[in-house]
Amino acid sequence: MSNTEIEDRQFITIAIKNGLVSKEKVDRAYILQRRIYTQAKVHKPICDILIQMGIITEAQKAQLNAARNVLMGKREEPADEVADDALPDINTARELELTISKDGLQAFIHPEHHQVQDVRIEDLRLFLNRRRIKFGVVDDGQIKSYLSQSPLPEKSFLIAVGQEPESPTPPELKFYFDTNPLRIGRVNEDGSIDWKDRGKLPQVNAGDLIAEIIPGNPGKPGKNVTGKTIVPPKLPKIRLKRGKGVDRSEDGHRFVARTGGMPQLIRKNRVQILSTLNIDGDIGLETGHVEFDGHIEVNGIVQAGYRVKGASIRAKELYNAEFEISGDIISLGGIYRAKIQSNGNLRASHIHTSDLTIFGDVVVEKEIFESTIETNGQLVIDNGTIISSKISAKKGIYANDIGTEASKKCDLDVGIDHRLEREVNLLKADIEKNGKLVQLRKADIEKARQRSDYLNTQLGEIAQEQDGYMVKQRDMDAKLSEAEADKDELQIAFYQKTIRELGEKRNEIDAIVEKYLEEDEGILANIPVYERDVAETEGHIEAAEQKIKALEIESEADPGHPEIKISGTIFNGTCVTSPKATLTTREDYTHTSMRETDVEDGVTTKKFRIKTTSL
Template sequence: MNREMNLSASTADNILENTEMNSLESIEDEIIDQSVEMEILPDLLSVIMSIIPGSPHGKPIRRDTINLAFLEKGIYYGLDEAVIFDALLKGNTKETYIVAKGKRPEEGADAYIEYTKDLETLGSGIPKTQDDGTVNFKELNFVQNVQAGEVLARKILAQVGKPGFNVLGQEIPGILGKDVFLQAGKNTSLNEDGTILTSNINGKLELKDGKLSVSEVLEIKGDVDATTGNINFLGSIIVNGMVQSGYVVKAIGNIEIKGPVEAAIIESSGDIILQRGIQGKEVGKLKAGGNIIAKFIEMSTVIAGGNVVTESILHSKVKSGGIVSLTAGKGAILGSEVIAVNGLEAITVGSNLGKGTEIILGAPPEVLEEYKALKAQIEKVNNAIATTITNIQFLQSRQEKEPGSNQSRINTMIKLKLKLERDLKIRKIKKEKLDEILKDATNGALSVSKTLHVGTKITLGNQFKEIKTPYENARVHRKNGSGEIEIMLL
């Protein structure tokens, strides 16, 4: 009995062992092909493929298997065919492959500021190159003028870059470039969207703390010389030093110069103030739309739309649309021509040395200039007519001896004579009109508190008088009624 039981147990064990061995052999005989695993990275811009090993007798990875994996994952964009081919060729189960890449979006161009002026040479003192290639060392770009309403800078907006695509074929918007801010400085304004900067005034362009500003006053700490070059400014100018010979200072506003002015040219649409005066060496010039105030005026030309106030005028030409006043210091006019529409007051006029001084009063300078020019032109035309008549008479005398020989020349001379006579008539009509204006010019008067010297020539309107004897404390004006020049002792 026991023997039977032992045999039964042994048989059962053999059966179980055989069953397990058969089961293992069945598993080993099952064929498993290689497969793939796709992983889309979180940014959706890359796909990593891994090859999953199969059984020893399984088939290597196939392209249709890969395609199916792409389809199941929804991967459509950026497939790298070269990498896929390499993976199929190697069949390496220990390597991973990046089989698809998306396209990153591009960043667009950054915003930037476009300036209408050259900021690199702003106040640099770099000489100006002429059209012929030569360099003008008196034009040094010391000032960059701007006008009210002029555009100084523009903001060019940032751009959006080209879009990208993820591996799922979805578009990724392009990236906007970096922004910048256009800031307004003193006397400038921005438009509503902050893209255009304009000047509020006429003046000098300046760059301070990264902002463009405009100053209505240009202050020069030292002299106007080779370090500054010529100055041409749309505002007002203050020169703390001197203006050397040969340089030009121009301004739309006022000009104030604290040092002396040499043989230079100073022009202003406003007033000119010279604390130390001008020694022009016969080429210096002051020209102002308003008043001119100078310590002294020597060997210079001075033209003012308003008044001229000074302590002395020596060997100069002065024209004033207002009053010329010399009531301080020496208050002397010597060897000069002075035109003053509304009168002249001085301490001394002329000199014992007999140097000519001419005073012209009561009429605008431009009227007097035109009047003088017309008188000279009339005289010239009269001389031309007289010469033409003489030539006609000469040719006619020869015509009597040789009939017909000079007729064409005579005809030409007669036509010239008629033309000159018409021209003379037109000029005389213009002169008559100016005569009437000068006849009515009674505003001007000359007041001399000390000495009016012999030899001084005075024109008042259309009246003329030369001083033959000296006068002390006198007033020269036109009589009411007759309009003749009268000298009154005060």
Template sequence: MAEPAENKIKIPMIGLLAVKNLLITKEDLQKALSYCSGAENLALALKEYFLSKEIISAQNMERLLRAAKTIDLRQKEFKFGAVAIRKGFINQSVLKLVLEEQENDIKNKRKVRLIGDMLVEAGMMAEKQKNYILKLQERVREEVKKSSEGNATDPSSPSDALKPDPAEGLPEKSKTETDGNEQDAGNLREAEIIEGGIKLEISKDFMAAFLSKTDYFDDTVTLDAVKTALFEKGIVAGLAEDKMIEGFIRSSGFKTKSFRVAKGISPIQGKDARIEFFFNIDYLKVGDLTADGGIDFKERGEIPFVEAGTVLAEKIPLIEARKGHNIYGHEIEITPGKDIDLKCGKGAKLSEDGHKLLADVGGFPKYALSGHVFVHQEYTTEGDVDYETGHVQYDGNVNVKGRIKSGFKVEGNNIQAIEVDGGIITAEGNVKIAGGINEGKIYAKGNVHAKFIHKSEIICMGDVVVGKEIVDSDIECSGGCVIDGKLISSRISAKMGIKAKHIGTEMSGPSVIRIGQDIFTVKELEKNKAKIEHLKKMTEFHGEKKDKLKEDHLTLQKQITDLAHIQDRSQLEQKELNSKILALGNDTEAVHDLQKKIEQLQMAAKKAEESLDACFDKSDKIEAAMANEDREIEAIEKRRADLIDERNNLIKWAKENPGKPVVTCEGVIMPETLIKGKHTEKRITEMLRYSKISEVLCTSDQGKNLTIYEMQVGNI
């Protein structure tokens, strides 16, 4: 049976170097070890043995001792550097520089400086950090020393010290050379031969290093020699345990299969938190003209009604990033995940764990550009909006079962009515008019549907869909404009294009059509910017008010302190006067004078007390006013943050929905109709039938960098 690994003789470095430099043979070393096995200092005993037997000359012995001392120092220095990198005190580049400088000192036979001292002198490491590593190395050395003391070595079997049991000290997985230690040859860099005839292979991603034995493997190679060779290659992180490496050295295998000697730590990339919605938020997706001139509404459908308690959205938490490093100790870049908040508007609430958003009331869910989720209830008027009802403002959906009369306003989320007759609508969502819009003004962040539009102004973020005609109107939309009839004498801007049956008549003035341009978004961003600037000024205004209140409060505190001093002095003086009265005895006149002074002091103290009470009341009011200013600033900053989110979401939405500069007409386009794209325009000079007009990018033979757009007319 093989002896336990801990009972093996550790061969001194001078013996290994002597064999390596062919000064002695392995047999000479085995004989020397057997002869000196009982010595307390084996290295010193070997030195004296080789010199006394004249096997190695004094000059060569001196060289061996210097080399052994240098190797011992360098091993400690490599270990020092490895610990420094693992602790994050320095990086690989810094270690390489100081080791090279130390190597130059050795080659030029200058006094060798320790890399710890060099790093401290250069300001790259703190003295405390250096001492920490040195103490750690000393502790490790002492533990090794203690564990080796008292271990008996059998002098009769020196060969065992040189040729340990191949499987001794090697874990089961390594003995069988399986379980993940093998590597894919296609993922490895070119192999290198290092100390002791060992082949070193490194993965292309620098996340693993593998060792295997060549035909000329030196079985006398030591653990320290292998680790030094790895350190010299810069492999300092994720090294296998010493007993694993020793097991590799002693094993008779690992000639066809490899041993993984180092492994990096793979990073975990962060993943953004996201929100999963359980209701339709696609009202923000505008319609898109299809190739045949139709319009695709993405089948958005109706926004559903939800009951109270319905889960509307759930937050999928972010995955936090974890740093990793390769076998060289180089940190691998990671992308941190970004968090996102669930935002509740009116009618919605957060679950107890804060990860779900629930309907607080029954109603219609709505996702706003600011990121808030609302649940809107519905307000219904049974007749017209006129002098009887007055203006209608409702934080929810509005259903007008009549007309919206001239000059009257309706504000809400989704708004529907029978007709608009000079009325004004402001909607956070969609507008649906069963009849027509006549001389009306409509602003909507959704779509607008109507039977006809006459002499009206429509501004919306979505689509404008008209059943019969648009006459003498101004329309700006970020979606498409579809008229299942005529477009007459109007100014239309539709980012996603226009489709109509007829454009113009013989008796009407020409229409001006803009396509591919997002006028709505541009104006919204300008309004948003103005609101943000206004709120910023409001924050500054309230901040200045708070600063003024702070100054008043400090002045008041000084007054309170002064009044308190008056009271204190009054009490002291009264006490002194009372003492004098007692001392005067029967001197009535003097006592009377002193009593009069006491009364004056009491009146002054009372007046100070009244002033003090007034100051405290005023102080309370100032503190309340300061707290109110803080609340105002907090509320303003919250609104400002919402506007910034709204701005960012609007920009993102605009980028995700690029314009479609297309006009499709199933009937006639009359002459003088002006069609403007983002880059060019075209005035129709003759009657066109069944036409499709698109702004397209053309190639130019005159210059490679010349960009030319033109309006291209084709048939549908």
């Protein structure tokens, strides 16, 4: 091996050790070196090739060569023009190991072997600079104290400490009215319910402040030991929409009543002011169906067969009727054979043979019998019984008894957001349908462009044919003129006939051209229409995808609570379903909590199950 080859290898070894080049780049440099030698019979030093490839600089080359000379015993000093921070001292790089914590906020050094000594502070500074440790390096006094030990201790030395980002203070949403006035009763400190405390409807006047978003503090960025900025966690956003009768300040933080009435919070993200419709008696034959954009206060009952649509309602009892309510529902007595949809809360004394879909909480005093109830909140029936019913409660079920010895079994699921599943499935179905429409329209566009290309190709060929006929006609016209000058009747007749035939042929071709041009114009007019259809449909798809993301984010911010608590008895055969597990009880349980878990006796398992615990 020649001296130049030895020097190349030494240079490369030092460059790799100091992290300036990778093995892959070295391999490419060697390939280029061999190619140069093959073509010019000249051995170009590997360091010059690395400079040519833009991998190292002249200054780094000089420093590496100086380090190689030191290593080989030549003790040459680096060139004056070499920057101090171009490279660390080779011995320091070889004798010290640097470790950075996962969060980048701490850097440690420790010796590579047991007998590291005589490390200069200047060399250590260069070593740290080469390793990009630029922020929070401890002062020289601490460094000198550490380096003065001979040999250096094996224990790691904290050489740099970053600055943690300042955590943000989340914004706060404050309401200046009771957002849950139609409660079934007041919940006491011991968890019991005072059924006599029915709550009062809040009232506001025009100009009253009803809600306020108090902005948070975004925090301050920090820095890791390499000087890179650490961005604090993103400040969560609070979005509150204004509904009817509400004004919002310019900064979007204050919500003020524009008119007097009853303030209401809908689906936890919209405030509105409702007027009140008082019905002194029943909703029945005298009133007919009721539709009112506000709160409906009924001093009697809602009779069977009537439809009620409004923002909220309070009545003595609800019978076999249909209800579409955007807010809260309260029945001081029972609900019988009713179909109800509501974005608010519902409370009643008892529910029989009804179908309820409720966004908020469902609170029942005495009994739920042969009913289907879905709620995105809690279902609470602390002093009552659920019998032969199908209940879905995202936030959990809290009951006295579930089932009886003689009744049909109950199906319960907790922690599952069925409303989200339905909305997402509808959006996905819409995306799939629109995706197919986009594909069909794109196929139409491609087919139209192919047809247009074909027509233009044909028109090009016809144009050449037209040119040929025009040349022939000019030739025939010239020859006809000569025949007429010679008064050659036979030639005159022949050329006239030929010219007529050429004219007929040109007319045929002109008709074809007109047909093709008309078709192509129609195609070119249709393509932008198709493209607009594609753009609009893709916009619908994107909006649906964004809606799905928003729903998922909303659901994650308000997670389910897969738990059932029974103060009395849950009877044998009850089926309990959570997001990831199912349990059918094989015996009666009393004073029991059931909750989905993947942990048993402190050992994490991969399989989820519903764990039963005595209260």
